[in-house]
Amino acid sequence: MAKAPLLYYSTNLKSPVVSFKEALLKGLAPDGGLYMPERIPTLSTNELNDMARLEYAEVAFTIMRKFLTGEIDDTELSLMAKDAYNFEIPIEPVYDRKFILRLDQGPTASFKDFAARMMGRLMQYFLHKENRNMLILTATSGDTGSAIANAFYGLENIKVVVLFPEKEVTERQRKQMTTLGRNIQIIGIEGKFDDCQAMVKKAFSDPDLTMLNLSSANSINIGRLIPQSFYYVYTYLKLRQQENDKIIFSVPSGNFGNLMGGLLAFHMGIPVEKFVVSTNENDEVPVYLQTGLYHTIVPSKDCISSAMNVGHPSNLARIIALYGGVMNEKGIIVKEPDIRKLRNDLAGVSISDEFTKATIKSAYQQHGILLEPHGAVAWAGLHEYFKISPKSAHASQLSVSLETAHPAKFPAEILETLGIDPPLPESMKGLDEKNESWISMKNDYTAFKEYLSNSYNHKY
Numbered sequence: 001m002a003k004a005p006l007l008y009y010s011t012n013l014k015s016p017v018v019s020f021k022e023a024l025l026k027g028l029a030p031d032g033g034l035y036m037p038e039r040i041p042t043l044s045t046n047e048l049n050d051m052a053r054l055e056y057a058e059v060a061f062t063i064m065r066k067f068l069t070g071e072i073d074d075t076e077l078s079l080m081a082k083d084a085y086n087f088e089i090p091i092e093p094v095y096d097r098k099f100i101l102r103l104d105q106g107p108t109a110s111f112k113d114f115a116a117r118m119m120g121r122l123m124q125y126f127l128h129k130e131n132r133n134m135l136i137l138t139a140t141s142g143d144t145g146s147a148i149a150n151a152f153y154g155l156e157n158i159k160v161v162v163l164f165p166e167k168e169v170t171e172r173q174r175k176q177m178t179t180l181g182r183n184i185q186i187i188g189i190e191g192k193f194d195d196c197q198a199m200v201k202k203a204f205s206d207p208d209l210t211m212l213n214l215s216s217a218n219s220i221n222i223g224r225l226i227p228q229s230f231y232y233v234y235t236y237l238k239l240r241q242q243e244n245d246k247i248i249f250s251v252p253s254g255n256f257g258n259l260m261g262g263l264l265a266f267h268m269g270i271p272v273e274k275f276v277v278s279t280n281e282n283d284e285v286p287v288y289l290q291t292g293l294y295h296t297i298v299p300s301k302d303c304i305s306s307a308m309n310v311g312h313p314s315n316l317a318r319i320i321a322l323y324g325g326v327m328n329e330k331g332i333i334v335k336e337p338d339i340r341k342l343r344n345d346l347a348g349v350s351i352s353d354e355f356t357k358a359t360i361k362s363a364y365q366q367h368g369i370l371l372e373p374h375g376a377v378a379w380a381g382l383h384e385y386f387k388i389s390p391k392s393a394h395a396s397q398l399s400v401s402l403e404t405a406h407p408a409k410f411p412a413e414i415l416e417t418l419g420i421d422p423p424l425p426e427s428m429k430g431l432d433e434k435n436e437s438w439i440s441m442k443n444d445y446t447a448f449k450e451y452l453s454n455s456y457n458h459k460y
């Protein structure tokens with residue numbers, strides 16, 4: 001019996017539902033909302049038992065195909081998953097049943113590799129099939145640009161242009177983008193991140209550039225969200241001792257895409273005791289969970305866990321939607337979600353920079369584990385939650401704290417707190433010696449537009 005296709009709706013509820021392919025290639029819905037699946041596919045007890053024996057890429061395939069309902073041939077999808085997930089996913093035991101999940105072994109040593117690599121391959125598949133091309137345009141303050149550039153490197157039918165503020169990224173961050181070449185073009189702008197962002201936004205709404213078929217690949221794309229559910233399912237199945245074993249995940253959160261991936265896994269059927277929503281001093285979501293009142297933080301606070309300096313998380317609208325509410329793109333709650341249920345599933349904890357540094361130190365001294373600032377926020381958040389809910393601290397309670405970047409990406413903080421220089425992961429070795437190539441441009445939209453028209457137009 002053929003299954004009814006799973007369709008995707010906009011969180012603003014004012015656009016028609018679309019197929020996965022359309023949601024993936026569009027990114028944002030025409031009404032400014034974010035795409036969400038009309039229903040969350042479920043994983044039965046039998047399916048979970050079978051999946052417990054699978055490799056990561058096979059778990060990825062099994063879940064992804066449920067969200068696609070026939071839009072991609074199984075053999076092709078399975079190959080895509082194998083190609084995307086060709087690196088280790090270490091689960092590090094710390095004490096009792098408390099673990100660190102290290103999502104830092106991908107090509108750019110950040111958890112963003114998990115989403116970007118699968119999304120790139122999904123996009124290539126659909127574009128290739130229709131003999132279409134796409135130009136991905138993205139602005140970066142460091143990490144997203146390198147994850148996107150590496151994920152799309154060498155793919156057919158897709159070219160990538162990344163804009164970065166020339167003076168505001170670290171040398172290693174820059175080299176992770178500028179040493180690639182081929183279908184990846186990097187442009188350094190004499191300006192700030194906001195200037196890069198503004199130029200990208202302007203290009204998207206510029207009618208003269210529509211023939212370039214621009215797309216953004218940013219974190220609001222549903223194609224980046226679903227792959228972030230795979231590692232929750234995989235980790236749970238690797239660590240559970242019996243079928244109804246419940247798990248706590250502590251998730252270091254900024255734009256809440258990672259947490260949203262966890263919630264998808266939970267609503268698919270993984271028994272989660274609690275998601276600890278660990279933020280830095282940008283605490284708008286922990287405050288919302290406590291008070292029921294949502295206020296964005298403008299401008300966002302500058303914390304050492306820099307990838308989480310977000311004052312209005314773009315994925316919050318999806319979380320609200322999952323719990324029956326509606327939040328518009330301005331962050332206004334148009335319809336209240338079931339806050340009782342939200343509070344039952346999520347616990348918000350905000351961690352100061354001082355506490356983050358103290359945690360890097362104590363985790364190393366007490367347990368010999370090396371954390372960078374984002375992972376330290378999660379580890380601190382987990383233990384703050386244990387104080388609020390002492391029964392959760394029990395030795396038998398399975399708990400996993402997510403580490404989202406490799407400590408070698410933040411050598412300054414680690415050196416300052418621990419006095420050690422973290423060794424480079426395999427993926428970053430040799431980077432310092434590679435040759436770079438990028439274009440330098442003034443903060444001038446006209447010049448940028450001219451460059452795009454001249455360099456990419458004839459190729460389409």
Ligand SMILES: *Cc1c(COP(=O)(O)O)cnc(C)c1O
Nearest residue numbers: 253254255256257258307404405
């Ligand atoms: C992007 C990022 C985060 C935040 O993830 P969200 O999905 O935006 O909540 C946390 N840690 C690191 C290292 C990141 O790059």
